[in-house]
Amino acid sequence: MxxxxxxxxxxxxxxxxxxxxxxxxxxxxxxxxxxxxxxxxxxxxxxxxxxxxxxxxxxxxxxxxxxxxxxxxxxxxxxxxxxxxxxxxxxxxxxxxxxxxxxxxxxxxxxxxxxxxxxxxxxxxxxxxxxxxxxxxxxxxxxxxxxxxxxxxxxxxxxxxxxxxxHGYPVSVEDSEAPHLSPRRLECLCWATIGRTDAQIALIMGLRPSTVRTYMRDLRYLFGVCSRTELARAAQRAGLIGLDDVFP
The missing domain is CATH 3.30.450.80 (Transcription factor LuxR-like, autoinducer-binding domain)
Incomplete structure (x- = not known):
């Protein structure tokens, strides 16, 4: 054939x-x-x-x-x-x-x-x-x-x-679609994924702590989650976070 x-x-x-x-x-x-x-x-x-x-x-x-x-x-x-x-x-x-x-x-x-x-x-x-x-x-x-x-x-x-x-893959379209993120929000997300606190992220990125808190609040809203752990999982599922980000 x-x-x-x-x-x-x-x-x-x-x-x-x-x-x-x-x-x-x-x-x-x-x-x-x-x-x-x-x-x-x-x-x-x-x-x-x-x-x-x-x-x-x-x-x-x-x-x-x-x-x-x-x-x-x-x-x-x-x-x-x-x-x-x-x-x-x-x-x-x-x-x-x-x-x-x-x-x-x-x-x-x-x-x-x-x-x-x-x-x-x-x-x-x-x-x-x-x-x-x-x-x-x-x-x-x-x-x-x-x-x-x-x-x-x-x-x-x-x-x-x-x-x-x-076997139930992939996840629903709503869960798997990646929201559009600005470069600064994406960088903030990457730091949060490896366990940095808001204060540490502010110091690393040269931002006010209030700005980082706003970024994190926006990220949780965009991904429809309530915690940093859920945020990291959702970002990985959407393809925005890879192993190199989690284990730099």
């Missing part, structure tokens, strides 16, 4: 899906057309705090059970690398981008012995939501051609988006 047709057919099917099982089945079918026989569509947070809103779909079978039982997710090179890049990567590239430690190397070796010898991972990150990834694996010595991997990346994006739909 032509790759464009495969991508379009998969999108049609998963957009009509009403369960995780359907999304997994349609995505696995498309992956097999591309030369992959194992897939995982996951929110990384699921491994630490399993919950109904978090996505965890896979057919890793025995390897999946071992992965959970031994808590390999804390050291898995694919999950760790997916947190550090926005572009899809092969597992060969991954070893260069983010060299695994001894346990990470052991995980890769064990995965290979359980039928995941070569793989391709697509990171997924949406502001304000748990991060995740889609991984495709095969027992073959080599991955499918680059064009097939690009098709897999499109399929992964659609599968994750439709899984998010079934």
């Amino acid at each position: 032509p790759l464009d047709r495969l991508i379009a057919d998969h999108a049609t099917l998963v957009r009509a899906a009403t369960s995780d099982a359907e999304i997994h089945a349609h995505t696995l079918s498309a992956a097999r057309e591309l030369g992959f026989d194992r897939i995982a569509i996951v929110h990384a947070l699921w491994f630490v705090r399993p919950g109904a809103r978090l996505i965890f779909l896979h057919n890793f079978d025995e390897w999946g059970e071992i992965f959970l039982a031994r808590r390999y997710y804390a050291h898995d090179p694919a999950l760790l690398t997916a947190r550090r890049t926005n572009k899809p990567f092969t597992w060969t590239e991954m070893v260069t981008m983010n060299p695994p430690d001894r346990l990470g190397a052991r995980i890769l070796g064990e995965a290979g012995r359980h039928g995941l010898r070569a793989g391709f991972t697509v990171p997924v990150a949406v502001p304000g939501e748990p991060g995740g990834c889609c991984s495709f694996a095969t027992d073959a010595d080599e991955l499918p051609p680059a064009a097939y991997r690009r098709a897999a990346a499109w399929i992964a994006g659609e599968a994750f988006e439709q899984a998010r739909r079934l």
